[in-house]
Amino acid sequence: MDSERAERLLFEELRIPSVSALPEHAADIRRNAEWLGELLAGGGFRVELVSNAGGPHPVVLAERLDAGPGRPTLTVYGHYDVQPADPLEKWESPPFEPTVREGVVYARGAADSKGQHMAWIAAALAEPRPPLNLRFLIEGEEESGGRSLPTLLRERAAGLRSDYVVIADAVFSPNGLPTLVTGLRGLLYVEIEASGPAVDLHSGLFGGVAPNPFHGLVHLLASMRDREGRITIAGFFDDVEPPSAEELASWERLGDSDREVERVQGAPLVGDPDQPPLHRRWARPTLDIHGLPGGFIGAGPKTVIPARASAKLSFRLVPNQTPDRVEALLREHIRTHGVPGVRFELPLIGGGAPVRIGTDHPGVAAMSRAFVEGFGKEPVLAREGFTVPVTLDFMNTLGAPMLVTGFVPWDAAPHSPNERLPLDFYRRGIATAAAFMRNLAG
Amino acid sequence: MDSERAERLLFEELRIPSVSALPEHAADIRRNAEWLGELLAGGGFRVELVSNAGGPHPVVLAERLDAGPGRPTLTVYGHYDVQPADPLEKWESPPFEPTVREGVVYARGAADSKGQHMAWIAAALAEPRPPLNLRFLIEGEEESGGRSLPTLLRERAAGLRSDYVVIADAVFSPNGLPTLVTGLRGLLYVEIEASGPAVDLHSGLFGGVAPNPFHGLVHLLASMRDREGRITIAGFFDDVEPPSAEELASWERLGDSDREVERVQGAPLVGDPDQPPLHRRWARPTLDIHGLPGGFIGAGPKTVIPARASAKLSFRLVPNQTPDRVEALLREHIRTHGVPGVRFELPLIGGGAPVRIGTDHPGVAAMSRAFVEGFGKEPVLAREGFTVPVTLDFMNTLGAPMLVTGFVPWDAAPHSPNERLPLDFYRRGIATAAAFMRNLAG
Numbered sequence: 001m002d003s004e005r006a007e008r009l010l011f012e013e014l015r016i017p018s019v020s021a022l023p024e025h026a027a028d029i030r031r032n033a034e035w036l037g038e039l040l041a042g043g044g045f046r047v048e049l050v051s052n053a054g055g056p057h058p059v060v061l062a063e064r065l066d067a068g069p070g071r072p073t074l075t076v077y078g079h080y081d082v083q084p085a086d087p088l089e090k091w092e093s094p095p096f097e098p099t100v101r102e103g104v105v106y107a108r109g110a111a112d113s114k115g116q117h118m119a120w121i122a123a124a125l126a127e128p129r130p131p132l133n134l135r136f137l138i139e140g141e142e143e144s145g146g147r148s149l150p151t152l153l154r155e156r157a158a159g160l161r162s163d164y165v166v167i168a169d170a171v172f173s174p175n176g177l178p179t180l181v182t183g184l185r186g187l188l189y190v191e192i193e194a195s196g197p198a199v200d201l202h203s204g205l206f207g208g209v210a211p212n213p214f215h216g217l218v219h220l221l222a223s224m225r226d227r228e229g230r231i232t233i234a235g236f237f238d239d240v241e242p243p244s245a246e247e248l249a250s251w252e253r254l255g256d257s258d259r260e261v262e263r264v265q266g267a268p269l270v271g272d273p274d275q276p277p278l279h280r281r282w283a284r285p286t287l288d289i290h291g292l293p294g295g296f297i298g299a300g301p302k303t304v305i306p307a308r309a310s311a312k313l314s315f316r317l318v319p320n321q322t323p324d325r326v327e328a329l330l331r332e333h334i335r336t337h338g339v340p341g342v343r344f345e346l347p348l349i350g351g352g353a354p355v356r357i358g359t360d361h362p363g364v365a366a367m368s369r370a371f372v373e374g375f376g377k378e379p380v381l382a383r384e385g386f387t388v389p390v391t392l393d394f395m396n397t398l399g400a401p402m403l404v405t406g407f408v409p410w411d412a413a414p415h416s417p418n419e420r421l422p423l424d425f426y427r428r429g430i431a432t433a434a435a436f437m438r439n440l441a442g
Numbered sequence: 443m444d445s446e447r448a449e450r451l452l453f454e455e456l457r458i459p460s461v462s463a464l465p466e467h468a469a470d471i472r473r474n475a476e477w478l479g480e481l482l483a484g485g486g487f488r489v490e491l492v493s494n495a496g497g498p499h500p501v502v503l504a505e506r507l508d509a510g511p512g513r514p515t516l517t518v519y520g521h522y523d524v525q526p527a528d529p530l531e532k533w534e535s536p537p538f539e540p541t542v543r544e545g546v547v548y549a550r551g552a553a554d555s556k557g558q559h560m561a562w563i564a565a566a567l568a569e570p571r572p573p574l575n576l577r578f579l580i581e582g583e584e585e586s587g588g589r590s591l592p593t594l595l596r597e598r599a600a601g602l603r604s605d606y607v608v609i610a611d612a613v614f615s616p617n618g619l620p621t622l623v624t625g626l627r628g629l630l631y632v633e634i635e636a637s638g639p640a641v642d643l644h645s646g647l648f649g650g651v652a653p654n655p656f657h658g659l660v661h662l663l664a665s666m667r668d669r670e671g672r673i674t675i676a677g678f679f680d681d682v683e684p685p686s687a688e689e690l691a692s693w694e695r696l697g698d699s700d701r702e703v704e705r706v707q708g709a710p711l712v713g714d715p716d717q718p719p720l721h722r723r724w725a726r727p728t729l730d731i732h733g734l735p736g737g738f739i740g741a742g743p744k745t746v747i748p749a750r751a752s753a754k755l756s757f758r759l760v761p762n763q764t765p766d767r768v769e770a771l772l773r774e775h776i777r778t779h780g781v782p783g784v785r786f787e788l789p790l791i792g793g794g795a796p797v798r799i800g801t802d803h804p805g806v807a808a809m810s811r812a813f814v815e816g817f818g819k820e821p822v823l824a825r826e827g828f829t830v831p832v833t834l835d836f837m838n839t840l841g842a843p844m845l846v847t848g849f850v851p852w853d854a855a856p857h858s859p860n861e862r863l864p865l866d867f868y869r870r871g872i873a874t875a876a877a878f879m880r881n882l883a884g
Contacts, residue, residue, distance in 0.1 A: 022740065086738070197707040205613075212730050227661050265640065267640060272650075277650075288656075291744075294733065298526065300464070301631040314645060417641065
């Protein structure tokens with residue numbers, strides 16, 4: 001496939017607003033799955049859209065297992081769903097109209113992760129065909145915590161036997177090196193709902209005697225993470241395992257990335273002063289508040305004491321923490337940090353465990369040589385601070401050696417306005433994917 | 443005017459969604475002003491809609507000063523603007539379609555305060571005409587802090603000379619007695635804007651090093667009011683003056699209103715345990731958070747660290763506090779309670795001073811007898827926990843004896859869903875207003 005067609009195909013997929021967290025985009029999600037299915041079927045793949053396997057959105061399962069005897073089988077994972085695009089007003093071009101400025105394409109999903117699986121698909125659709133058996137598993141629920149792909153992996157593990165699994169959802173290091181990921185943080189996402197009065201009240205009439213659920217929430221939340229950023233939930237760090245000696249040695253190659261991280265976030269690095277910033281991003285658990293719905297958030301003054309308010313927040317978890325154990329600690333913390341008159345509930349709970357990924361298999365050398373061919377650089381062992389929940393499901397069901405890697409620069413603004421992907425990374429990613437498949441086949 | 447016409451007129455005004463805090467209702471505001479102007483002009487009033495006097499919405503100024511020599515002049519204040527109606531889903535009938543259930547009309551503004559000024563207007567439009575000079579000043583910016591009416595009062599004070607001013611915006615006591623108000627709490631409304639990173643960030647990539655503005659806000663807000671509800675800003679209580687002996691004696695007539703307050707708010711009474719609940723509602727200052735805009739508040743999970751977040755909050759103030767002094771204390775508190783990496787600003791500041799109202803004038807006896815005639819009950823000296831900002835402007839410009847009173851039960855849900863007014867209160871209010879005007883004229 002020439003690079004012009006590869007770009008055209010990427011832009012086509014980027015135009016589909018496949019936001020899995022918002023029910024109004026359900027039809028777009030299905031359209032994206034069908035679009036991928038037709039594309040892969042056109043390249044000789046047997047395609048199945050696996051629906052209703054535990055979540056609302058179909059998994060695109062595409063296989064081309066005709067490479068002949070003795071050839072390895074590679075499974076590539078990606079996700080075609082994307083994060084919501086808001087705040088819309090912060091985008092310099094429409095999030096679902098891919099726009100190229102100075103060789104960079106801007107669109108929701110360009111980096112996370114349509115640009116990733118499309119590089120692998122472009123390499124797979126090239127002629128002559130790569131000399132190995134290929135399978136794509138591209139899900140539509142990565143950003144919304146659905147269970148379709150995990151269910152599919154568990155129920156059909158035998159039929160999905162693989163020699164290697166590539167999770168195409170990681171990024172380069174801040175100093176510009178490709179990465180092979182040895183650990184992913186897990187996630188526990190919760191919504192804490194606080195109830196005060198039975199109805200919304202006028203603060204002039206009831207101010208001074210009514211329990212205000214926002215005051216309950218600010219005290220509860222302040223008690224969970226201190227001013228400097230240390231998490232203060234009892235027992236929270238008990239299970240945290242420090243990075244290995246091999247990881248620490250590889251991290252030396254990264255140099256000082258702190259200034260680069262500071263530049264991208266546009267604010268000083270803050271957080272637990274007892275841990276280096278790189279450890280805080282990769283190897284330490286976090287707590288972040290994402291939103292506090294409730295009350296009056298329009299323009300101008302309104303003096304309401306709301307009946308209810310909530311906090312949306314998440315914990316990033318590291319080996320050997322588990323979402324279940326952290327949820328139990330959180331419930332105990334809430335129980336012991338009550339605020340008079342305010343009741344707390346947890347209506348939303350979801351998440352995935354953190355993951356450690358081994359590097360003692362031949363796929364590592366094949367991928368290293370591929371990166372040298374595609375990008376001219378050896379990859380570094382790294383961790384990622386984010387979560388690819390299905391990684392653990394792949395490990396537990398297929399048991400194949402895993403490669404978690406990606407063709408996206410570190411500052412590509414996933415989950416943010418103006419998400420982007422340099423087209424040079426996309427082209428080099430296609431070359432790297434092709435080289436890896438050749439290397440793997442020997 | 444018969445009571446059927448009086449009700450029809452009230453319902454007509456309630457159908458106009460005159461929400462002054464929301465710019466999209468500007469045309470409704472104007473329509474409401476014109477509707478009032480036409481109604482009063484039809485009753486022989488000289489009407490002027492005074493616009494651009496310091497705020498966006500016109501003041502309805504209506505005078506009928508033809509009662510003859512020796513007759514007193516009464517000015518009645520009201521406001522035709524209303525609070526926003528959200529949360530809409532909590533209303534049992536549409537907020538701007540007045541609906542009568544069991545003798546009670548439900549609509550935004552029924553109690554606060556269209557039902558109040560319409561009772562006075564219905565009494566004024568009755569035949570024979572009340573034997574005194576009458577003036578209405580009905581503004582459209584009470585719920586949004588505009589300056590049109592204060593500017594008008596200051597610029598035209600000489601032409602607005604009055605013997606008495608009635609502020610028709612108070613409520614009955616929880617045990618069902620009419621009230622003559624001796625003090626109103628003031629208000630300081632602020633929005634605290636917190637800034638962290640330059641753009642919204644992915645919490646997986648930046649969690650652990652990015653300053654999260656929500657964490658800044660929860661620490662700042664928790665430092666301002668403790669778990670029990672005591673305000674902890676240094677110097678905040680320095681200027682608070684306790685209630686007078688006369689007030690404390692009158693409050694004895696109210697009995698124990700705590701259970702009734704608890705019933706209406708549907709939650710236990712909370713707050714500073716060192717002060718009785720009645721004092722906390724009337725004579726003590728408060729702090730309430732009304733909303734925390736920013737981040738992601740949709741359904742489902744989204745793991746954003748937002749660039750900005752805000753807190754909308756207000757202080758209720760009591761004599762002798764001033765908004766300026768409390769704003770200065772707040773700024774000092776914010777300055778000394780920083781959170782690393784988070785910048786705080788105050789983009790919105792507004793408010794009004796608390797008020798003490800004297801009772802040493804003949805209008806008090808005239809109103810007491812009117813309440814006995816209209817409602818069969820003597821009024822009690824009371825305070826109100828809320829704010830009628832223009833009261834102070836009337837005192838400072840016209841210097842006339844003031845009567846702050848109203849025809850609305852205590853649990854009428856102003857500022858809340860299902861705001862309401864029993865039609866019996868409306869009818870008795872019209873009779874009370876008529877009796878007061880006769881009593882005043884001697």
